[in-house]
Amino acid sequence: MATIQIRGLVKRFGPVTAVDGLSFEVRPGTVTGFLGPNGAGKTTTLRMLLGLVTPDAGIATIDGMAYRRLPEPLHQVGAVLEASSFHPGRTARAHLRIHALAADVDPSRVEDVLHLVGLTDAAGRRAGGFSLGMRQRLGLATALLADPEVLILDEPANGLDPEGVRWLRELLRGFAAEGGTVLVSSHLLAEVAQTVDEVVIVDHGRLVAHGPVAALTAGGTGLEDVFLELTKEASR
């Protein structure tokens, strides 16, 4: 099973340092929440981990290898980074069939993941007409297509209805229970508290806290209060 490792990651965009020497590790069999205020560097970190953004320093690996060096990346990592990365004129089924071909998985798997995310009835509709929640589900279907060992999700609960949020929670818990590694960024702290085992909290591109949710909230303080206190301290 695959471990995610981030070591001394740095990324600057002009004068702005988006990620500043960030290091943490995500172990298999756990769901880890990646938390931070807007602009904290979460998305940039995830994009560096996935080889989409080149770091100025440091390394990010999955199972000991940079994403770009993974032999069959979609079989090892499923990722959802934005809810709208679909051609609006392509149907959900056509989109998934393209990615099944890219991942070299059996096309029959497309129907499996459509069923899994509850989009079977909408499979023939063009993605451009989907609601945000449906787009999130299609993104998750894409991520799960090649049955990966690692899930990396950026705000996957955005746009999901309460039933969808519960479904996502059960999906992530089940994935981790089978030994999978999950790194999920979110602003929905109440939901995070119910879903994740550990949290990584960042602010201004730096690590603020990392540990089990139970340990951070041991004093009876809720995750939201802990988060606000830690990020307020970091901003001082």
Next chain:
Amino acid sequence: MTARLDRLVRVELRKLATTRLSYGLLATSAGLTALWTTLEASRAGTSGGPAPLSSYSGLTSIVTGGVWGLILAAVLGVIISSGEFRHHTATLTYLAAPDRSRVLAAKAVAGAVGGAVFGLAGYAVAATVGLAFTAARGYHVPIGAITFVNWGFGHLAAGALLAAIGVTVGSLVRSQLAGVIGVFVWSIIIESLLGGLFTALRPYLPYTAATTLAGTPLGSASFGPARSTVAVGVPLPFAAAAALLAAIALTGAAVAARTTVRRDIT
């Protein structure tokens, strides 16, 4: 990292086949070609129009006049690469195939396949219009079957190479609108201006070299005052024109692979 190129090409071809834009562009190409060649054929043999359709040069100017298929093949190439940024699909594409140079190569090959279809479709429409007018006027066809076949192959090669160049243009500029406008401005205005002002340069201009492959007489694929209904100057030999276009596509791809294709996907 090492996704096979043939799989990536099949992915890109399937992307092309599953969007309405591809078919709309092909229909537009066929429609424009039909309109253009019908207008030209109806003027053949009149003052200021092409030579009569009973002559080799007259029928040639119509049958090899499917230039819209070639221009829109380049547009197709631009859309294949720049569309990834317009629709934010580049993220998923590079997650599936992190080797971006390989993705660019696959897009160029897929673009070439699509461009070949555009080139052939334009030729089929133009040839149909030209032969229909020739028959309607009671003329014998003054051109041999082998020449028709050669022109068909030329249109195929020209469409394929222009589409591959379009893929590199789209990779370099990333903006779909700018890339598409650039193709039209270059082929309709800039090449006509440059070709009209510097006739010695004309055979070496990419759109003109593509029309040379298609058998279009030099000058008759230009627009505006630079257009001529009779051949002006000496076109490049077929192999030289093909090599020129391939060199432009490869150079553009090499520049894109070292610059824009490497940029962060944020």
